[in-house]
Amino acid sequence: MDWFMSLNPVWQAFVATCFTWGVTALGAATVFSAKELRRDVLDAALGFAGGVMIAASYWSLLAPSIEMSEGGPVPVWVPAVVGFLLGGVFLRVIDMVLPHLHLGFNMSEAEGIKKDWPKSTLLVLAVTLHNIPEGLAVGVAFGAIAAGYPGAALGGAMALALGIGIQNFPEGMAVSMPLRREGFSRSKSFMFGQFSGVVEPISGVVGAAAVLAMRPLLPYALAFAAGAMIFVVIEEVIPESQRGGNTDIATLGAMVGFALMMTLDVALG
Numbered sequence: 001m002d003w004f005m006s007l008n009p010v011w012q013a014f015v016a017t018c019f020t021w022g023v024t025a026l027g028a029a030t031v032f033s034a035k036e037l038r039r040d041v042l043d044a045a046l047g048f049a050g051g052v053m054i055a056a057s058y059w060s061l062l063a064p065s066i067e068m069s070e071g072g073p074v075p076v077w078v079p080a081v082v083g084f085l086l087g088g089v090f091l092r093v094i095d096m097v098l099p100h101l102h103l104g105f106n107m108s109e110a111e112g113i114k115k116d117w118p119k120s121t122l123l124v125l126a127v128t129l130h131n132i133p134e135g136l137a138v139g140v141a142f143g144a145i146a147a148g149y150p151g152a153a154l155g156g157a158m159a160l161a162l163g164i165g166i167q168n169f170p171e172g173m174a175v176s177m178p179l180r181r182e183g184f185s186r187s188k189s190f191m192f193g194q195f196s197g198v199v200e201p202i203s204g205v206v207g208a209a210a211v212l213a214m215r216p217l218l219p220y221a222l223a224f225a226a227g228a229m230i231f232v233v234i235e236e237v238i239p240e241s242q243r244g245g246n247t248d249i250a251t252l253g254a255m256v257g258f259a260l261m262m263t264l265d266v267a268l269g
Contacts, residue, residue, distance in 0.1 A: 005154065009142045009143050009145055009208050009212065010142075010143075010205055010208045010209050010212065012142045012145075012157075012208070013138060013139040013141075013142040013143065013204040013205055013207065013208035014201055014204060014205050014208075016138050016142065016157070016158070016161035016204065017135050017138050017139065017161070017200040017201040017203075017204030017205070018201050019161060019165050020134065020135070020138065020161060020164045020165040020168050020197065020200050021168075021194075021197040021198060021200050021201055022165075023165040023166070023168045023169050023172070023197075024131075024168040024169070024171060024172040024193070024194055024196060024197030024200075025172060025190075025193075025194035025197065026169055026172065027168060027169035027170060027171060027172025027173040027174075027176070027193070028172035028173065028175060028176040028189070028190045028192075028193025028194040028196075029172075029176075029190055029194075030172075030173045030176070030177070031173075031176040031177055031179075031180050031186050031189045031190050031193065032186050032190065034177065036177070036181070037173060037174070037177035037178070037181075039244040039246065040244070040246045040249050042170075042174055042177075042244070043241045043242070043243075043244045043246040043249055043250040043253070044241075044246070044249045044250060044252070044253035045170030045171075045173065045174055045253065046170070046174065046237055046238075046240050046241035046250060046253070047237075047238070047241040047249070047250035047251060047252070047253030047254035047257065048167060048170060048253040048254065048256055048257035049167040049168075049170060049171055049237055049257060050233045050237040050238050050241060050253075050254050050257065051253065051254035051255060051256060051257025051258035051259075051260075051261070052163050052164070052166065052167040052257040052258070052260065052261045053134070053167065053229045053230075053232065053233050053237065053257075054229075054230065054233055054254070054257075054258055055163070055257070055258040055259075055260075055261035055262045055265070056137065056160055056163055056164065056229065056261050056265070057137075057225075057226040057227075057229045057230050057233075058226070059261065059262055059265040059266070060137065060141060060156060060157075060159070060160040060163075060261075060265050061137060061140075061141075061222045061223065061225050061226035061229075062080055062084065062222070062223055062226045064144065064156070064219075064222055065079055065080045065083065065219040065220075065222040065223040065226070066079075066080050066219075068144075068218060068219045068222070069219045072219075079219035079220045079223060080219065080223045081223070082220060082223070083219065083220035083221065083222065083223025083224040083226070083227065084223040084224070084226055084227035084230075085227060086220075086224050086227065087133065087223065087224040087225060087226060087227025087228035087229075087230075087231065088227040088228065088230065088231040090224070090227075090228055091129075091132075091133065091227075091228045091231040091232060091235075092231065094129060094132070095111065095112065095129065095231075095235065096111075096112060097112055097113055098112045098113075098125060098129060099111070099112040099113055099114070099115040099117055099122060099125060100112055100122050100123075100125040100126035100128075100129055101119060101122035101123055101125075101126055102126050102236055102239075102240055107119060107122075110122055119182065120179055120182070120184065120188075120192055123175060123178065123179065123192075124175060124192050124193075124195060124196050126236070127171060127174075127175050127196035128195075128196045128198075128199050129232070129236075130229075130232035130236055130237065131168075131171075131196060131197055131199050131200050131203075132199055132203050132228070133203075133225055133228030133229040133231075133232060134164045134168075134200055134203075134229065135199060135200035135201065135202065135203030135204040135206075135207065136203045136204070136206070136207040136224075136225045136228065137160060137164070137207070137225040137226070137229060138157070138160055138161045138164060138200070138204045138207070139203065139204035139205060139206060139207025139208040139209075139210075139211075140207040140208065140210075140211055140218070140221045140222055140224075140225050141156065141157035141160050141161075141222075142157045142204075142208050143207060143208035143209070143210070143211030143212050143218070143221075144157070144211060144218055144222065145157060155268040156265060156268065158268060159264040159265045159267070159268035160265070162264055162268075163260065163261040163264050163265070164200075166260070167257060168197060171196070171197075172193045172194060172196070172197065173193070175192060175193040175196050176189040176190050176192065176193030176194075177189070179192055179193065207221065207225070238250075238254070241253070241254070
């Protein structure tokens, strides 16, 4: 642990998001041992992921944003509100432009700019889309530590990375298993499944570096990551978890995910 604490915050963010990417790969690797992913298990996993992201958005991002804004030049709620809304707008723009297809949807329901791309590519891009704010959130959290804000703690940043990593396991599984069902080989299904998480180290490093370069914007950056994650949860994760008809299972999964992330943040932060 000492070696990790001695790293520059940007490198800490990189290592932490490589961990979250690695857990995505572990989830995708289940395609080598499992034959089929039951729909109720998938819905529970998606609900769990949504619960983790909702809890992380408040406990790890919005609450610190408000705390860090105390004594600033504007009312404490301004950075949180402005950053939160900008995060949602940012994801909405990407959602409109990036071609992608949500899990369980037909090809005719693909979103973004219309492209004649394979279904596998569109599925991976859909998961990659919501991994962007996850990487940003972890990167901003580690950048906040170096910025010297009293509300930023290494334990809290590590709790966020751990929570994001845990919910990445079912995400990797939720990409590789449907691809296998579509007729892809196990190795190709795994490759596509783990590739959906590669954007997290990239966005994590960008988030940490941006905070260090523009420290006064940190409260806005934290809220921005929260807004982006909430957009993904409401627009994509929760609707997908309810699509299979297992609404109670998906809802319970979301509550368990929320409780786990809240526990991690309070216990470690």
